[in-house]
Amino acid sequence: MLRSWFRFDPGRRQFFGVAAAAAGGLAWAAGRTAGQAPGQPSHGQHGQPAVPTAKDAATPKADHEVAHGGMITVGEVDNDRNGFDPTALLTDWETGSVERMADGRMLRTFEVEVEDKEIEIAPGVFFPAWTYNGRVPGPSLRAKEGERLRIVFRNFGSHQHSMHFHGIHAARMDGVPGAGMVEPGGEFIYEFDAKPFGCHLYHCHAFPLTRHMHKGMYGAFVIDPDPDLHPEHADVARSRLLGTPENAEWQEMMMVMNGFDTNFDGENEFYAANTIAHCYAKRPIRVARNRPVRLYLVNVTEFDPINSFHLHANFFDYFDQGTTLTPTLKTVDLIMQCQAQRGILEFHFREHEPGLYMFHAHQSELAELGWMGMFDVVEDVA
Numbered sequence: 001m002l003r004s005w006f007r008f009d010p011g012r013r014q015f016f017g018v019a020a021a022a023a024g025g026l027a028w029a030a031g032r033t034a035g036q037a038p039g040q041p042s043h044g045q046h047g048q049p050a051v052p053t054a055k056d057a058a059t060p061k062a063d064h065e066v067a068h069g070g071m072i073t074v075g076e077v078d079n080d081r082n083g084f085d086p087t088a089l090l091t092d093w094e095t096g097s098v099e100r101m102a103d104g105r106m107l108r109t110f111e112v113e114v115e116d117k118e119i120e121i122a123p124g125v126f127f128p129a130w131t132y133n134g135r136v137p138g139p140s141l142r143a144k145e146g147e148r149l150r151i152v153f154r155n156f157g158s159h160q161h162s163m164h165f166h167g168i169h170a171a172r173m174d175g176v177p178g179a180g181m182v183e184p185g186g187e188f189i190y191e192f193d194a195k196p197f198g199c200h201l202y203h204c205h206a207f208p209l210t211r212h213m214h215k216g217m218y219g220a221f222v223i224d225p226d227p228d229l230h231p232e233h234a235d236v237a238r239s240r241l242l243g244t245p246e247n248a249e250w251q252e253m254m255m256v257m258n259g260f261d262t263n264f265d266g267e268n269e270f271y272a273a274n275t276i277a278h279c280y281a282k283r284p285i286r287v288a289r290n291r292p293v294r295l296y297l298v299n300v301t302e303f304d305p306i307n308s309f310h311l312h313a314n315f316f317d318y319f320d321q322g323t324t325l326t327p328t329l330k331t332v333d334l335i336m337q338c339q340a341q342r343g344i345l346e347f348h349f350r351e352h353e354p355g356l357y358m359f360h361a362h363q364s365e366l367a368e369l370g371w372m373g374m375f376d377v378v379e380d381v382a
Contacts, residue, residue, distance in 0.1 A: 071368060072278040075123030082119050084135040086272075086279040090253035093222075093242065094139035101148060108143050108194070109150045114157040114182075119216075121260050122270050122277040122370065129216035130157055130204075136275045137256040137300070138202070138219025142242060145197040145226040151190040155182040161212070162188075164205035165221060166340065168195050176205045197225035197240075199296045199322030199342045201256075213339075214261055214302035216275075220254050220342075222296060225325065233325035240294075240325075251287050252294045257309070257337070257361070257371065259301045268303050271361065271371035280373025284356060287349065288380040295345040296322070299337035307371075309345070310334045310362040316347035334362055349377045 079085040096110040112132050119129045119136060132138025143149055155161050160183050164175035169192035172179050182188045204217035227237040238246040258275060259268035270277045287293055295316075299307045310333060317327035318335050322344040329335065335343065349357070360372035 072281050072372070073122045073370070076282075077120045077123055077276050077279070082135075083117075084275075086274040086276045087283055087285070089135070089137070089140075089274045090255070090285065092140060093142040093254075095142050095242070098147075106144070106147045107150060108147050109152065110139075110141055111152045112139065112154070112163065114153075114155045114161050114217075116157050119275070121262075121272070121275055125262060125270065125277075127216075127260050127262060130159070130161070130212065131216055132163075132219055136216035137258065137298075138217070140220040140222065140254045140296075141202070142222045142224065143194045144224050144241065145194055145229060147194045149190075149192055149194050152187070153180075153182060153190060154187045155184055158184060159212075160184065160206050161204045161217060162206055163190060163202050165190070165192070165202045166200040167192065167221065167223070169193075174205075175202075177207070181206060194223045196323050197223045197237075199298065199319075199344050201298050201300065201340060201342060203300065203340075210302060213300060214259070216258075218256070218258075218300040220256055220296060220298050222254075222322075230325060236325045250292050250294045252296070253285070254296045255298070255309075257297070257299045257301055257307045259304065259307075259366075259371075261303060266303055268301070269369065271301070271307075271366045271369050273371060273373065277370025278372060280359075284374035284376035286376045286378060289349045289352065289354060289377050290380050292346060292348045293375075295347075296342070297335075297337070297345055298342040299339055301339060304363075304366070306336045306338050306363075307366065308334060308336045308362045310360055311345075311347065312358040314347055314349065314352070314357065316345045319344040319346070349375075352377060354378050 094110065096108045098106055098108050101107050115131050115134050117129055117131045117134055118126050119131075121127045129136050151163060153163050160181055162175035162181045173190050173192050174180060175190065180188050180190060200221040200223065202219055202221045204212040206212050224241045225237040227234040227241060230237045235246065238244050239250060241247055255273040257271075257273050259271045261267060262269045272279065297309055301307045315331045315333045318329040318332060320328040320343045322342065335345070337343070354377050357375045357377055358372070359375065360367040
């Protein structure tokens, strides 16, 4: 039976009941102060936000729960069973292995494997996913402009799959039928130069594409700019280049907006950033008030024409596709993305008081069905 694996069968518009207020009506929460007591965890290294502790997540009736008016999923997802934690995914960059080639350029190699795997996308809600490296979204691959990239792709799944990269490469490396499609048990090596710089993605391009996309076969693909190639904007390029002192000043994170059709009716029952519904509502993302934030945002949502990102009580600069070093939009608080569109958001909270600041899709239904979270803005700590 089609739904036999599903533990229960909520309707898209019935799962949470009638909302008490639209997502935008909860703006009062932004003014609440999270408060930082002595002994709270410090921020992560290399400009990354700190990961909330288990104690933080277990606090009953926390401010962020009140701020959402109880309009979030009940219970906790077993991240250990899933094999990935959405908080860790924010800063989990896969940089592969690097060696120097005979011509002096760097060769960066990644290994990616397909696995059929049931994952928990909301408390008690299980989804039969097709995964890259056992997680949804797949690993966030990160390289430097001009490097030679080699991706060793192995298919241990039950269907043919591929990796189609949104970048520049030869037709034989395109990951479409006849050019890099891999049968179960097979292997293919994709190889091409890392260009252009920007925020990109990869996904399976087997048919039917709708099914392969919504089952979880996608991931982020970031190419950092080489400052030497952009002398007119070298400072900005260095700030994006992972491992530089300038980059370490930024609190960088990756969010992949996605949705899940749990009963295969062509409509999503759950929405999220990085797969787990309301994950960043229950465990707000802690950021330092005096350091800038850079958010790599990718939309892979199936069955909906657009997704969106709205930041409460603040504005950001937006770099569409991430392929420019100057903003394509300045001082906005909302952007829309069609499927496969992506970009970079840059903002800060230097002029804000500490507290919980909401972000969410500005389609209220998407927000209420899981795509809603909080930034926990705190004073920097040693």
